[in-house]
Amino acid sequence: MISPLWLWPIWLASILLLCLFGGSTALRALLVLLPLLLAASAAVSCLASRRISLRLSSRELAPKRRGVSAELSVKNDSPFPLMQLRCHMTLENRLTGEQFTRLVAVSLPPFSSRQVSLSIGSRHCGQILLSTGRVRAADFFGLISFPVAAKGRAITTVLPNTFPLRLLTGFLNLSLEESEEYDPARAGEDVSEVHQIREYREGDALRQIHWKLTTKYDNLMIREPGRPIKRSLLLLFDLRRPAGSSPHPACFDAAAEAAVSLSQALLDEGIVHTVAWETGDGPIERRTVQNIDDLTMSLPGALSGHGERIPGTEQAGELFLAPEYSRIFAVCVGRPLSPPPGDRRTTVLCCTDRPKGEDDTPSDTLIWFHPKTYPDELGNLIV
Template sequence: MTGRYLWPLVFLGAMGLWLAGVAQMGLALLCLLALPPLSWGLNFLGRNRLRLSVELPSTGETDCPIAFELRAFSQFPIPMGPVSCKIEAVNELTGDRFSTSLVLTALAGGEGCRAGQFQSRHCGYLKVTATRVRIWDWFGLLPVPCCAEAHGGVSILPESFPCRAELTVPPAAPEDSVEYAPDQPGWDYSETFQLREYQEGDSLRAVHWKLSGKLDRLVIREPGLPVARTVLVFWDKSAGAPKPEETDALAQVAASLCQALCQQGIGFHLAWNENQTIEFRQIDSLENFCTALPQLIRRGGGEERSGSQLLLERLHRRRYGRIVYLGATPEDAEALARVGNVVALACRAEAAVIPVIPVRLDRYREELQRMELDL
């Protein structure tokens, strides 16, 4: 704040003039001594009329500037001095932190705005908070604390890379399935896919005799196709206490893998652990995944319990044909072998009994363009 440096200089100058015999400088000295506490006192009246807001876009990209605006609104009719606040930014996924202080001014009955740009190397959810607001007197010497706060957040989406998942989806027994494909017929007559007119070659067993009698023409009932969700992609965010770079890499790998599975028409379950809970999402299409992605990168995993343990508790007796495990280390993935065939994608590929595909931080984008998951 310029005034903080200017006030002593001006005070010295006015004192010098006064000592040299300029009587008017006595008034100037009086003003210089009286104005700071006067404006400081006025700030006590106006501090409850100050509001702050943080404006951020909803999403952003890694390594790209993200526009940030801090606005201060003052409804106090008397001008206040500079407003300082502490800006804290936390990437809730990777734990990256940044804090700085900003100063802006809100004139009487108006607003002030301070812009800026964030840039993050890692994906995640960037939560920005403006706290410890202080309103200073006109010369920036005496602060008054203010209870105004502001919050904002932006999802920094991971940058996916083109990849193809080499994965054979094993079939499931029909009696186990409770879901049916919405877009193609199958062989399960307990569920009707659609009704249509008879075409040459159709099986007589498929004729809907009752409806055909009513309509006086042959109507075929096509059976449904039971769908087996046998692929689980699980991201264990807490395994191996990952570093921010590892979390970022795993997020990119998860996003790329899910995107590839969607593009290949493979439906799957997507699960991750956060705050000691397991989040499940059913992904049938790319749109489903885009909706789930911001929530996937929203928070970190927590440290108390293993994600695999939580997942096992959640799955109970359910089994999967293929479980793709993503984590910093693969050791927790071994526990999941009870519920399916596990293949792990890990940053630190230590010796394990399950197949591990290493995620090397410096070249995973090149090496994982083709993921052999049928190991």
């Protein structure tokens, strides 16, 4: 195949000028040999293109704005040199819907391989799909190219940043006694369970003194109360695009940061919770988050977007009716989810970049936030 087409007129015009103004015999001989050289170069590229293999790899997780690090490995198994391999790299953010392309060119001797390091910046978080789009092997002159069947693919997740989020006591403290599990690493306020016994330190409450052990060891000993592990809170990531609308990519980025910051704030308070998200064509995924590692492992799925949210087909309605959750937070973009009428345990956090209207007044069950001011708007949340 001839590619790119605009090179041919330039090449033919150059030959014509040389024929008109070039007077040397050597130059004329070279002009006669040019078609043969072009044919030979094209034949070598065609043969080499049949035995090219590609492999694309990247890190599973990457910080935002520092770039997605990837490596493209190219191997030439043919006895012919690979003069020009043109690989159009495609980067797709599945959360925001953004797509970018980048051209990578490489040449290889016969029976050799080469690794090309790539760093692609990402302004927004989300699951990133890296793939090799159109791959062609071109001749020495860049006039004729041939398709290469080999393809590469890799997935990485750009992590969101977080911001301080203060949790205000509300519904959740009413269900402390329902938990039968206690945090082995942190003390709490449940005096019915002992976290640990230690020596008295300045500032400890006198009611925590363990008098029997104090008498036995002749030193003030303190009984630290336990911290119940609560699993009755659900955090729903619904980061799909509402049908018929196209929110700005910054909205998805802000919603993801809000959801992850809320989950992190819950962990800081010792609140074990469940995160959930809808998959593209399957059931709702649920993960129990007990520590920051559990949260990180959930993000590749939660930040994958999964296309459009079509009204009337949300599986989230099943979660809103689930009796095992005493508190539910749902984070969405563009259009708020609709809990059942009279539901007071669910709070919907919805990110939008459009001007707020009369119907956008925040309430106890619906909080709007903007992608530029969300840290201030969500600084305090009642749990």
